[in-house]
Amino acid sequence: MHKSAYSVAVVGATGLVGTEIVTALGQRRFPIADLQLYASIRSAGDELQCGDVRAPVELLERARFDGTDLVFFAAGEHVSAEWIERATAAGAVVIDISPLCAADPDVPLVVPEVNAAELSGYTTRGIVASPDAxxxxxxxxxxxxxxxxxxxxxxxxxxxxxxxxxxxxxxxxxxxxxxxxxxxxxxxxxxxxxxxxxxxxxxxxxxxxxxxxxxxxxxxxxxxxxxxxxxxxxxxxxxxxxxxxxxxxxxxxxxxxxxxxxxxxxxxxxxxxxxxxxxxxxxxxxxxxxxxxxxxxxxxxxxxxxxxxxxxxxxxxxLRKGAAVNAVQIAEVLIREYL
Ligand SMILES: NC(=O)c1ccc[n+]([C@@H]2O[C@H](COP(=O)([O-])OP(=O)(O)OC[C@H]3O[C@@H](n4cnc5c(N)ncnc54)[C@H](OP(=O)(O)O)[C@@H]3O)[C@@H](O)[C@H]2O)c1
CATH class of the missing domain: 3.30.360.10 (Dihydrodipicolinate Reductase; domain 2)
Known part of the structure; x- marks a missing residue:
């Protein structure tokens, strides 16, 4: 049973890729029920516009991911290594833009135009990796x-x-x-x-x-x-x-x-x-x-x-098809076919 809108989080929302993800989600009218944006102390308190929604940037340490459907990780490999499993343990599906999981056979590496069918493998670890540009x-x-x-x-x-x-x-x-x-x-x-x-x-x-x-x-x-x-x-x-x-x-x-x-x-x-x-x-x-x-x-x-x-x-x-747009396209297939 598909939802009409999803709870979405972006980790690293204020970075080059993160801001493009937020922009692409708005431009492509991704069905968002609730948007959480996370960054470090440097940017916590900022606000970002996503389509019609303006959302505050919060400190990543505050994130719990309870009830979150999808989490984009765009804060670098170290943050992904530390936080991805907390998000999947809370039940979220992770789309990782860092290289951390790109060679892991248990994590599908996906470009929707090329190998969208591989996305079915997301259930093994709850993670999908988006490749290098x-x-x-x-x-x-x-x-x-x-x-x-x-x-x-x-x-x-x-x-x-x-x-x-x-x-x-x-x-x-x-x-x-x-x-x-x-x-x-x-x-x-x-x-x-x-x-x-x-x-x-x-x-x-x-x-x-x-x-x-x-x-x-x-x-x-x-x-x-x-x-x-x-x-x-x-x-x-x-x-x-x-x-x-x-x-x-x-x-x-x-x-x-x-x-x-x-x-x-x-x-x-x-x-x-x-x-x-x-x-x-x-x-x-x-x-x-x-x-x-x-x-x-x-x-x-x-x-x-x-x-x-x-x-x-x-x-x-x-930053767009080479990172953010590919990640959002992965999310679009996930909600259309699986979530
Ligand atoms: N840039 C590209 O062209 C590109 C292309 C493909 C893939 N990627 C991958 O995308 C990821 C992000 O790259 P980027 O270029 O967007 O980096 P960036 O511009 O340096 O932005 C990094 C983001 O992560 C946040 N961050 C850093 N350390 C953090 C921490 N300890 N806790 C919470 N938030 C933290 C930063 O928050 P603050 O604003 O608070 O500092 C910022 O939002 C990397 O894994 C990179 O390999 C990048």
Missing amino acids: PAIALAVALKPLADAAGLVRVVCSTFEPVCGAGRRGIEELQRQTIELMNGRSTNNEVFPHRIAFNILPHVGEFLAGGFARGEVHIVTGVRRLLADPALPVSVTCTRLPVFYGEALAVNVETARKLTATEARNILRVAPGVLLQDDLETGSYPTAADAVGQDATLVGRIREDESLNVLDFWLALDT
């Missing part, structure tokens, strides 16, 4: 190509904005840019090197084998989302001095030959994809074009010289 973009674009021609190998470079490091990432790029433009020296607090007027060749700390954490998350995420655990996926993540919006350069080998025209025709009608690919008019998506959009933008599709290989370019709003 680049894994979302890749899965949305690769799923229809995989269905049409099978995937043999994926190679990808990401061009990621500072918003991926949260509010502090935005502040560091602002501060360094102002200091350098005024001829002053600058220091780094969030990123390991200067980010202003620079490009860094990794996202996240280095792990075994020299891979960066962001790269490992993407490989794990894409394999899980496409239900292809052995798919060879090779990723290089880069961080750019861009505030919002990201892009990916993708090279994909398919089992059966796909021409660029065939790939265009497939992607033009694929769920969650907006094709922007016209050489004659010079039309292709940029990271800035993607900001404010909920689709994954695809362009510059071309046939590589190698057999059965395509190159293309993706752009995505990191």
